[in-house]
Amino acid sequence: MQIVVPAGFDEPDRVSGGNVYDQRLAAALSDTGVGVDVHPVGSRWPRPTRDDLAGLDRLLRSLPDGDPVVIDGLIASCSPEVVVPAANRLQIVALIHLPLGVPPAGIPSGSRAELADHQRDEAAVLNSVAGVITTSRWTRGQLLDQYRLDPDRVVVAPPGVNPAAIAPGSPGGGQLLCVAPVTRLKGLDLLCEALIDCRDLSWQLQCVGSLHHDPQFVQEFRDRLSTQGLADRVTLAGVCSGQELDLAYRHADLLVLPSRLETWGMVATEALAHGLPVLVSEVGGLPEAVGRTEQGPPGLLVPVDRSAWATALRTWLTQPPLRTELRRRALVRRETLGTWDDTVRQVLTCPVLGHPPSGLQTAEGTA
Structure with missing residues (x-):
């Protein structure tokens, strides 16, 4: 072939x-x-x-x-x-x-x-x-x-998806991970605004992905974080792979993917392979990739909208029982991934x- x-x-x-x-x-x-x-x-x-x-x-x-x-x-x-x-x-x-x-x-x-x-x-x-x-x-x-x-x-x-070690999670659930190029298509501007709306809560965001697809957008993203006093809470790690990427998943509490279009969303299933719940945009093939358990999806699916994203983040960060349930569902979904x-x-x-x-x-x- x-x-x-x-x-x-x-x-x-x-x-x-x-x-x-x-x-x-x-x-x-x-x-x-x-x-x-x-x-x-x-x-x-x-x-x-x-x-x-x-x-x-x-x-x-x-x-x-x-x-x-x-x-x-x-x-x-x-x-x-x-x-x-x-x-x-x-x-x-x-x-x-x-x-x-x-x-x-x-x-x-x-x-x-x-x-x-x-x-x-x-x-x-x-x-x-x-x-x-x-x-x-x-x-x-x-x-x-x-x-x-x-x-x-x-x-x-x-x-x-390849088998992966389970992410243990932290009690506060505030370690957020986004695995995507820092671009408007991937919705990083939307995520930035939602995080601004949640600045009163405890969280840290690690962005893993290329910083070279749209340098002007990356600079605007940095400037927006800086003017809002959030630059020290967001790490732009650039491209990671192999063990480095695996560690990023294992140290996270929640994968966030605010894309405006995904035909599947491989990072969502990679996160679920670690038993990591997801917060993703309800677009394209993402709901299909995230899948469901008998109790519901192993994460939160929301519209491409700042208010909806801010509400979903706040819900995750302030409701420990919800985090526990979504982690449980993620572990169930982990066993059914292709x-x-x-x-x-x-x-x-x-x-x-x-x-x-x-x-x-x-x-x-x-x-």
């Missing part, structure tokens, strides 16, 4: 849900006996240069007729001039993390003309390829509604990509 990904997808300073998914999917496929060749290509997706498109074209032309090729949607959706002709010769599957034709709520997403261009290009690609993989049911629904695709061609393969083997199983249900290897367990037993 060929997998085409953005160049730099495995670089530590380019951490994103899509890049992590691509890395772990390739590794999990290899672990289960599927032969995988990974091809990093281009550098400016989703606004490719001529060189980016030429490099993608050369790669696809070099592959044998009939080869199954999974192309990351960040590449495929903006390259119809290359992907559509190649789809006549190759068995192409588009792996859609974030549909380019679905704008995030609450922030400008470019001109109407640019959005229309994205929608036109994405429609052309998705209607030409042999199959489509999405990372959530929410995304699948968006694509089916937007582009009227054949439902039988669209497979859902949610991200898995693995990367589950992700591989779902990916391989795409008819173009074949069937699970003989050693891979399926929901019905051994394949």
Whole structure:
């Protein structure tokens, strides 16, 4: 199987849900006996240069007729001039993390003309390829509604999660953790305002994520905290991975993710793998990722609204019984999270990509 990904997808300073998914999917496929060749290509997706498109074209032309090729949607959706002709010769599957034709709520997403261009290009690609993989049911629904695709061609393969040590939590519940780039799309401005409304309470926030996506926004975020006297209560740690990120989860009481759009939200399931409750925006695929227990969700899901976020934070920080209950639910949800083997199983249900290897367990037993 060929997998085409953005160049730099495995670089530590380019951490994103899509890049992590691509890395772990390739590794999990290899672990289960599927032969995988990974091809990093281009550098400016989703606004490719001529060189980016030429490099993608050369790669696809070099592959044998009939080869199954999974192309990351960040590449495929903006390259119809290359992907559509190649789809006549190759068995192409588009792996859609974030549909380019679905704008995030609450922030400008470019001109109407640019959005229309994205929608036109994405429609052309998705209607030409042999199959489509999405990372959530929410995304699948968006694509089916937007582009009227054949439902039988669209497979859902949610991200898995690795086992993790349980976060013990603290009595006061005031150690807050946000794992996301410091950007407006991830809602850090919303979180900042909500925390200002809760300045009378005891809390500390650690932000783990890139500070380079939008330097102007980062500076505005710092300035706002400083003018409100909260700079010493917020740590901007930058990108963390491996043991450092694991420790951040284990030292936290609550994951906060105020995103304006998430097609899944891998950091939410990573937090739950540590038994850590979550406070997230009720958008996109986040409710799906957070999931439910018999007693309710293992966290708080709120609208993208300053007042709602401030109320939710205050509720968490001032109600010990609620914290205890949500921690209990998080531990229950921890036991039901999917693995990367589950992700591989779902990916391989795409008819173009074949069937699970003989050693891979399926929901019905051994394949």
